[in-house]
Amino acid sequence: MRCDVVAVGTELLLGQIVDTNSSWIGEQLALAGIDSLRQVKVGDNLDRIVRELGDALDRADAVVVCGGLGPTQDDITRDAIARVMGVDLELDDEVAARIESMFRGRDRRMPMSNFRQAEVPVGATAIADPQPGTAPGLICPVSWPGPDGDPVDKVVYAVPGVPYEMQAIMTGAILPDLRRRAGVDAVIRSRTLRTWGESESGLGERLADRIDALDRIVAEGSPAVTIAFLASGVEGLKVRLTAKAPADADAEAMLVAEEAEVRTVLGDELVFGVDDDTMESVVVDLLRDQGLTLGLAESLTGGLASARVTDVPGASDVLRGAVVSYASDVKFDVLGVEPGPVVSALAAEQMASGARRVLDADVGLSFTGVAGPTGQEGHEPGTVFVGLDLAGEVMSVQLRLPGDRPRVRQFAVISGFGLLRSRLRARAAS
C-alpha cells in the first residue's frame, strides 16, 4: 500500500510557512507500515492542484491532500477533488449544522462563506473534526485508471492545514481507514546511533560489508534492517537502523540485534549515543555515574559549552558553573593562568585547573583558541586547545577545526566533550 502526500498552499512555496505537516504525516504513515514515496507542495491554483492529485493517483493507491479546506476564496481543495472524482459538490446538512452550532456556541455570527466548508464532493464522506475546528476532513473514493488502463479503486483523503486539526483527523479516522484498506500487519520502527570521530565515507566503508550482507538477505526475500547515514553538521554522523516487521516486538528485536552488529563493527568509542542522546547529555550521565562535578573555563567558545550542558535536564547534578574568560587578563586574574600566550596548551591546562579550583569542581574542562575570522598570536582561525584537569590529572589536545566562526566554536565544544567522554570511559574501565 502506497500513500503519497500533496500539501496545498502558496505560502508553503514562498517559504512563509515551513511544511511540517507532510513530515508528520510521512512519519505516521511509516509507523503504520504504509509506504510514502513522494510528497508535493503546490500553490492555491485549481488546475495545478488537480494535476498534482492526478499525478499522485497515477503512482499511489491513496493520497492525503493537506490544506485549502478553509472558508475563503483561495480554499479550493474541495473543488479540485470533485474535479478529479468527476462529480459535483453538494451541501452536507450534518456538517452545515455542526458548523452553525459551533459558531452559536461561541456566540459569534457565522459568515455565510463558512457554508463552503460544508460542501463535499458527491460520494465523499465528511470526517467529523474531533476538535473545535470548522473544516471537516474528507474520505473520497476514486476510480482511477491502473497500469493496464482498467479502473482501480483508490482514495483521496483531505485534511485541514491547521496542524492540531490535521493530526486529530489523521489519527482518529484516516490512519485506521488506510490500515484497514491495506490489510496492514507490518510496523516500521527505527533507531539512530550517534557517532563522532569518523567521516561519512569512512562509516560507509566500515559498514559496507554489513550493508551488502543485509541486501543479500532482502534479495533472498527475508526481512532485514536497513542502514542509512545522516549527516548532522558539527554534531557528528547518525547511523539510522530501520526495521519492518509484523509487530512491534519483532521490529524491536530486529533493531536490538542489528544495533549489536553495528556496534561490533564501529565500536563503542565511535558510537557515543542513541536517538536523542547528545555528546553533552552522555557526558552528564558519565559524570553523574562516577559522582564527579564539572567546572568549565571558556575563551573562544564564550559560554557555548556551558549553555549546552545546562540545556540537559538534570545538569545541576554535575555542573558547578563556568568562567568565560574572554579578556586575557580575566584568564590571568580570575583563573590564575600565568601571563603569556593564551592560545597555547599551557594556557588551556591552567584554565582547566583554574576552573576546577575557582568553581570547586572535580573536573575542569577548558577551551581556548582562534574562532576567526582573523588570526591571533600567529595562529590560524580554527586552531583550538582543549584543556582537561580530571581530578588532578592534567592534559590538553590541539585541534585544527574547519569552518567559519560559529562552526569553529560549536566544533570546539563537541570535540572537548568528546575528549572528556573518552577519558571518563577510560577512567571507568580502569
Added chain:
Amino acid sequence: MRCDVVAVGTELLLGQIVDTNSSWIGEQLALAGIDSLRQVKVGDNLDRIVRELGDALDRADAVVVCGGLGPTQDDITRDAIARVMGVDLELDDEVAARIESMFRGRDRRMPMSNFRQAEVPVGATAIADPQPGTAPGLICPVSWPGPDGDPVDKVVYAVPGVPYEMQAIMTGAILPDLRRRAGVDAVIRSRTLRTWGESESGLGERLADRIDALDRIVAEGSPAVTIAFLASGVEGLKVRLTAKAPADADAEAMLVAEEAEVRTVLGDELVFGVDDDTMESVVVDLLRDQGLTLGLAESLTGGLASARVTDVPGASDVLRGAVVSYASDVKFDVLGVEPGPVVSALAAEQMASGARRVLDADVGLSFTGVAGPTGQEGHEPGTVFVGLDLAGEVMSVQLRLPGDRPRVRQFAVISGFGLLRSRLRARAAS
C-alpha cells in the same frame, strides 16, 4: 522564468528531518522575482529521482535539486542528473584536488569513496563550495522537449542538503545564474526592521493606516513598498519591507523612504535593529560607542547570554567575560551574593555587581530564575530576575516568561539585553 525544487532524501519522507531547505529556496526565488510553483520530496531511489527531475523539467525552465550529493552509496543525485542529461559522469580534477586538500588540512585520511563527490555529469559545471564542505554544487544544462516537442534549453542545479552549504551555493552562484538566464530586469530588494516589545496585532494596528495608504498607491498603478509581518519566536517580530524597481538604486531609495515612514510610526525604542542586527549586536555597538565594558553573571541562562554576545564579531571590544554560577554556592563564593534566596531581586542585583567587580567591567548584567520544568524556592517556572549594575547604578526587573525550558532561557536573555539597550539609550540621551 519558473524554477521548481526537488528535495532528495528518504529521511525527509519519513519525517526524520523536516525539509526546511525547500522553504528557504522558495523564499529566495520569490525575492529574486522567479516563480516556484511546485516543490517535491522524493526518496533515495534512482528511478524515482530521475522521474521527478523529468516531471519538473516538463513544467519549469529550471530545477533546483537539493540533497543526495554525499559520498555514500545512497547519494545518487549525480547519477540521476547524468541520466536525465543522457551523459556519463566524469572526474573533475579540480574538485578532486580541492577535496583532497580539505582532508589534508584537517590531518585526516581521505577515504577513496570521497572521489565520488568529484564526479560530475559531462557538460556540467561544478560550483566551488565557498565554505569547507566536500560536496560541490552543480550547474547542469539540459536540452529538454518543449510543449511542441522541439528541444528547449533548460537547467538543473544541484545543491548539498547541508543548509549552510546549500545557502552559500544558492546565494553565491545559483541565484545570480538564474537571474541572468531569466533576464530579470526588475530587482526585488527587502529590508527587515527588527522589533521587540509589541504583539503582531499591535504592530498591525499601528501600521494599518500606512498599509492602506500603500495599497492605494498600488491601486493607482504606481510602484510601492509592501509591508509584511514575520514572527520570529522569542526574537521579537520582524517588519519586512519589499520593493520592486527597475534598478538597485530605485529599490534602495524606496526602502530608505519607507523605513523612515515606519520608524516614525513605531518609534526607535520599539525598532531595535535592521536585517541581520540582533539584540546582542545592537548592545555591543551601544557599549562600544559609550566606551563601556560588560561582565555577565548567569544562573538559569547557563552561559546562553555570553554565548550570544561572543557570537557577535568584535564582541571582544566590550565583553570582559562571564561567571556562570549554576550552583548556589558559586553565587555566594565567587560572586559575593549574600546567602539566601537565589531567585530574587536582591540576588540578581548582587550577581550583577559581583560580575562587574570580579570581571573588572563597567557594566554587570545578571540572570537568575526558574527555567523549569519544576519550580524553585516557591516560584513558578518562567519567573526570572534580571539584574543590572550600570557603572554603579544598580537595578533589577522581574519577568514572567511563557514557554518551556529552552524558550524561558532564550526569552530571559533577549529580555535582559533589551533592558540593557533601553538603559544605554537613555544614558546616551541624557
